[in-house]
């Protein structure tokens with residue numbers, strides 16, 4: 001039984017649409033370019049939000065299936081997809097029960113979503129299932145800080161943060177979770193980025209690439 005069968009955060013959805021467009025101007029757009037550069041083939045994006053990644057997919061991407069459960073965000077993503085140069089299909093669905101066949105994608109893209117899903121392990125297991133052996137995971141996420149003091153601060157913030165941030169946790173060790181799901185991390189860059197100055201707890205970020213091993217490599 002999926003942990004999230006329905007996701008509805010209308011207030012957060014409106015707020016996110018505003019904060020995110022401000023963040024794009026502050027440098028988030030460059031982070032998205034770094035995440036998606038060189039990608040090709042069929043891609044599944046999980047928790048697509050308003051579709052801020054859509055304009056950053058390279059032409060070599062043949063199709064993007066963009067899964068978004070929140071109705072208002074999905075509507076905005078749909079409108080954004082209509083302007084995209086790459087073929088993008090926006091669909092309803094949740095991360096821990098992806099509407100896709102095993103191994104049917106060349107790449108999976110979680111960006112700023114593994115903080116918000118109810119069951120991070122289940123979401124990553126689904127991405128592992130639908131990405132073909134040898135395929136990629138391209139990720140951009142805010143994560144637990146390496147500094148133990150900062151991570152303690154993030155854990156304290158997480159007492160209330162998910163309640164005001166559409167389920168968003170600040171202290172998740174997402175890189176470890178990606179590896180625990182079976183992906184092999186090939187490249188990761190840690191950096192600080194503060195999209196909203198009052199929300200310092202989300203500033204530690206990672207961007208990178210992981211791969212689902214092939215059968216020969218022991219997946």
Ligand SMILES: C[S@@+](CC[C@H](N)C(=O)[O-])C[C@H]1O[C@@H](n2cnc3c(N)ncnc32)[C@H](O)[C@@H]1O
Nearest residue numbers: 004047048049052070094095111112113116117
């Ligand atoms: C912070 S927004 C990020 C949106 C977008 N990926 C981006 O990079 O701007 C988090 C997104 O995760 C979605 N989300 C939350 N729970 C989810 C779930 N269980 N499955 C899929 N998406 C989910 C939310 O609806 C929202 O669109």
